[in-house]
Amino acid sequence: MKEKLTIIKVSGKIIEKPEALKLFIRKLSTVGGRKLVIHSGSNLASMLADRMGVRITEIDSRPVVDDNTLNVLAMVYAGRVNKQLVALLQARKMNALGVTGADLNLITSVKRGMGDTDLGHTGEVRSVNAITLSKLIDAGVLPVIAPMSHDGKGGLLFNETDAMAAEVAKALALRYDVTLIYCFEKKGVLLNPKDPDSVVAELKRTRYKALRELEIINDWFVNKLDNAFSAIDHGVKEVIITNAAQLSHLEMGTHIK
Amino acid sequence: MKEKLTIIKVSGKIIEKPEALKLFIRKLSTVGGRKLVIHSGSNLASMLADRMGVRITEIDSRPVVDDNTLNVLAMVYAGRVNKQLVALLQARKMNALGVTGADLNLITSVKRGMGDTDLGHTGEVRSVNAITLSKLIDAGVLPVIAPMSHDGKGGLLFNETDAMAAEVAKALALRYDVTLIYCFEKKGVLLNPKDPDSVVAELKRTRYKALRELEIINDWFVNKLDNAFSAIDHGVKEVIITNAAQLSHLEMGTHIK
Numbered sequence A, B: 001m002k003e004k005l006t007i008i009k010v011s012g013k014i015i016e017k018p019e020a021l022k023l024f025i026r027k028l029s030t031v032g033g034r035k036l037v038i039h040s041g042s043n044l045a046s047m048l049a050d051r052m053g054v055r056i057t058e059i060d061s062r063p064v065v066d067d068n069t070l071n072v073l074a075m076v077y078a079g080r081v082n083k084q085l086v087a088l089l090q091a092r093k094m095n096a097l098g099v100t101g102a103d104l105n106l107i108t109s110v111k112r113g114m115g116d117t118d119l120g121h122t123g124e125v126r127s128v129n130a131i132t133l134s135k136l137i138d139a140g141v142l143p144v145i146a147p148m149s150h151d152g153k154g155g156l157l158f159n160e161t162d163a164m165a166a167e168v169a170k171a172l173a174l175r176y177d178v179t180l181i182y183c184f185e186k187k188g189v190l191l192n193p194k195d196p197d198s199v200v201a202e203l204k205r206t207r208y209k210a211l212r213e214l215e216i217i218n219d220w221f222v223n224k225l226d227n228a229f230s231a232i233d234h235g236v237k238e239v240i241i242t243n244a245a246q247l248s249h250l251e252m253g254t255h256i257k
Helices: A018-028 A042-052 A067-091 A130-138 A161-172 A205-213 A219-233 B018-028 B042-052 B067-091 B130-138 B161-172 B205-213 B219-233
Strands: A003-010 A034-039 A096-099 A107-111 A122-128 A142-145 A148-150 A156-159 A176-184 A238-243 A254-256 B003-010 B034-039 B096-099 B107-111 B122-128 B142-145 B148-150 B156-159 B176-184 B238-243 B254-256
Touching: A003 A161, A018 A067, A034 A067, A034 A130, A034 A161, A042 A067, A042 B042, A067 A096, A067 A142, A067 A148, A067 A156, A067 B067, A067 B148, A067 B156, A096 B096, A107 A156, A107 A161, A122 A148, A122 A161, A130 A142, A130 A161, A148 B067, A156 A161, A156 B067, A161 A176, A161 A219, A176 A219, A205 A219, A219 A238, A219 A254, B003 B161, B018 B067, B034 B067, B034 B130, B034 B161, B042 B067, B067 B096, B067 B142, B067 B148, B067 B156, B107 B156, B107 B161, B122 B148, B122 B161, B130 B142, B130 B161, B156 B161, B161 B176, B161 B219, B176 B219, B205 B219, B219 B238, B219 B254
Parallel strands: A003 A034, A003 A176, A034 A142, A096 A142, A107 A148, A122 A156, A176 A238, B003 B034, B003 B176, B034 B142, B096 B142, B107 B148, B122 B156, B176 B238
Antiparallel strands: A107 A122, A148 A156, A238 A254, B107 B122, B148 B156, B238 B254
16 A cells, blocks of 8 residues: 655745744644645745846746746745745754755756747756655655756756646655645635635536636636646546645545545 | 765855856866765855845854845855756756755754854854765765754754854764865965965964964964864864865865864
8 A cells, every 4th residue: 555645735825924834834734644845935036026126027927937037036936935944844843855856856847938938947847756755755854845947957947836746746646645735825716716615625527627617717726726637637646725724624625536 | 994075165256156166066076976065155145135125234254144134145045056056966967955954954053143242043053963964975965055054943044154064074074084175266275365376285283373373374264274173173084275176186275184
């Protein structure tokens, strides 16, 4: 029987608020067994870019990652956010190791555009080093991954966090019973965006398609859910969309199997 | 017999110049056997602080690390510089892992003032986790350490890089034959600061004291050399002060035994 592994992707909206971050860390410590965290941090990056006078261009809400933007993203994600998380986790005796995909050659990517649009140093995951990751995890380490990888030629690439979390989950599904959690500020996928309690408890592909066609689920959820279903298709046991408070009650939130 | 380990502290003046950095990486790959890198990056941090409007106060050339300064240092050292180094090392097939002392609980520090002066989030190394570091090193990993540690209570601390390199070298000297290299932009300790070739080939404590009394060696070298002699006193086999070009000729530079 495979060991259980819980992969938690935590969103920028949690990371950037001290109180929300504290709650997340406290609740994370209640999740038993082997764990891996992937974090975002986008608003902090925009704030830094503004202060530095770096203008981040976006196309269809994807950043165009030029050299200056890459530096900002590396500083905020791999520096400030990642190391703050690691120090807080260590204080709770979780043996965190903060990494990017460049470290230990964990994740390589290829440059990814959008149609004909060049998105600069934006990466699409090509390979996940499941052997090294599982050695760390089995040694009791909690990997904390910033959404950056490398091209193997000395260049860093920025990855979309939800997609990277799904790729890591798929790669580790061969070795573990993987639950992938998208942890954000809402209780789950909402049927009515104005009602925070209108959570869809379980979402099957057929119902997802119907909700999408009715435009009940908006673009923002679509990205998460496409990644979620792709993970399920590739051996991930379950995807849960939930908030930090509910990490100690994983029966809540939206469940995708 | 103990295995050989070379610990290389690389200065900010090398890190911040692309050509110097490339030379460093190329020369580093010629250093055989087990290795560990500790890097600085101070001028890049000052530049970022300026652009962000963060004013870093210095007392006797030590930064007073308030909350904003700590964020800047974490972003530059643990983010940009550390991950750039890791990606470049990986491209040369050195299996780099970029860390701070908070990661894997590798290095803990206590807050350190200077006399009655509060230096904020400035740390003095209290313990180095030699067991975990040696496991990584023996598995073929090249640890790349940014000069930050943690207090075990969730706080990051900034460390003076030369001192941290000496402490890591001392802790690992129980397990390895350690050579500690201070790699900077000059060929070694210079008898005449105006003559770049006036390198002291070998420096014993008695001669060091004499040169210090004659004020031939300036404050900047004194800090490095005090750390060097302290390392030798605690089991480090040799300290070499040299530049990047000479990493492939370790018989050059200033040798302290």
